[in-house]
Amino acid sequence: MSSQQFGVLLISGRLTHQENYALNLRDDPRCTLVGLSDEKDVPPERAQLNKQFAEDLDIPYWPDLDEALAREDVHVVSICADPERRGRIAARCADAGKHIYVDKPMTPYLSHADDAVAAVERAGVRSQMFSSNHQPWVNQALQVVESGELGELTAIHVDNLFAKGPNGTAVLGAPRRAVYPPVISNFVDAKAELYAIGVYALGFVCMISGRAVETVFGSTANYFFEAHQRRNMEDFGFLSLTLEGGLTATITGGRIGWASHPAGGSNQIHLIGAKGSLFLSANRPTLEIYNADPPWTPPEIHPRDPMGFWRTTQEEVRGQPKRTLAPLSNALEGRSDASYFIDCIVEERESGMNARQAASLTEILLAGYKSAAQGQVVKMPLARDGDHAQGTQA
Amino acid sequence: MYDWTVLNQTVSETLAGDAVGAPLFVRWTAAAALSTPELKPLLAEMSAYAESWLSARPRRIYATGSSDAGHLSLALEYANGQSALLAISLAHDHPSMNLVILGARGAIYQTGSQVTARAGSLAGGADEKRQHAAVSSTSQMVAVIDKSLFSKQPVSLSPSGDQP
Structure with missing residues (x-):
């Protein structure tokens, strides 16, 4: 990786918050958008929206996430997949050694949240969930x-x-x-x-x-x-x-x-x-x-x-x-929140909204x-006896 | 400076004029108490105003905070589905408040330091009969707040407002 320069892979495109995050990352002089990818089996409509956004940004669309994550010119991944898929993709990207910038909330599933935290900490990569904390x-x-x-x-x-x-x-x-x-x-x-x-x-x-x-x-x-x-x-x-x-x-x-x-x-x-x-x-x-x-x-x-x-x-x-x-x-x-994250990577410090904090917010919600x-008061932490959320697309 | 009776009058007239549709949620945070013994009665009074604005009886309340710490919060759920979050704290010589009322078609906002709790009158204004009823209602609510604070749990209320 060249000094202070980061190749950014986008995951998911149009009709997600990637529409905003990608532009903020592109505006940071330390970042270059290198491509857009997603899980191979996404529905055709999602694949089409991804292709459209890649065309909007004039970057390549790689339909196989594993191949995209294997690229050495990818250092940071901006993850805006659907809520149900977001946590597992975050863990996968961290396992691939990429810094992860993830849409909010990171995941509705406790198990995915725990997996993402473990992957980030195991890989020693930086992580940040989008928030308004830095306004x-x-x-x-x-x-x-x-x-x-x-x-x-x-x-x-x-x-x-x-x-x-x-x-x-x-x-x-x-x-x-x-x-x-x-x-x-x-x-x-x-x-x-x-x-x-x-x-x-x-x-x-x-x-x-x-x-x-x-x-x-x-x-x-x-x-x-x-x-x-x-x-x-x-x-x-x-x-x-x-x-x-x-x-x-x-x-x-x-x-x-x-x-x-x-x-x-x-x-x-x-x-x-x-x-x-x-x-x-x-x-x-x-x-x-x-x-x-x-x-x-x-x-x-x-x-x-x-x-x-x-x-x-x-x-x-x-x-x-x-x-x-x-x-x-x-x-x-x-x-921007994205530039704050790049600061954290460059300065080798943890974001205040890293994967662990993001997982904590999922648990509180x-x-x-x-x-x-x-109708009762619930004590923290939640028991790890299930995922505590139901999705429709996972 | 205006007090809460004037606030109540203006809010009530605005709601009656259907400016925001059916009122659904009240968020009212006030730094208004002059001393810690005032906290619970003032919180109960805020509850009485919210009940009036929402035209509904609370079915469940949950209180947090402590008078000793100078702050109390009250979450209320009402029989028709409306809700409220009320909070009272010491004024520390600088009273202030923030009020948000969400309606089905709009919202009411009031923020600042020009509306204070009151000078000796409880919800209902100067009318003696209404004031007596308000004091009674406030006492009941203080008891429910105490129960929730002690148990650290929500307290369900009967349709008449009493504890079942």
């Missing part, structure tokens, strides 16, 4: 806690609520009957949103507190979308946690609909300390902008992406960004689903 406003929360300004931290409350999707279609009026193991899969029109979005909030709590979660109480709901309800996947959920040393935390994660926020959503942290409290938001401080332009309207519904999950489909329906809020930002702060189904 400036989140780092500010960490710095405030570490400064001792608030005194000893007693509680953290975090919300990650995405304002996307055509809300107002769910049938309301009764509690959701949560199932355990939960259905964790990516359908064209629905995801398990506590799992897919709550993982961000959980990542904040674990990083800022630096403490292990001891108990989990969870609740899931179908508040906004008929599609989630039809597929028996929650569109909203919350966790109430106790952590080492008496610290408590609550998180929300969900998809609340296009019209429910003037920007991308409600992303906020409320820190409570023995000497004071602090509220931080991704949208604060901000400029508020009002003008004579036509008001923002939701994008047309794309048949392959009605919830607005993916960049390329939203470009096809000409989805426009909301412009009412312009949060203050320093261009120098805009370092699954404990939340178990609690929601049983």
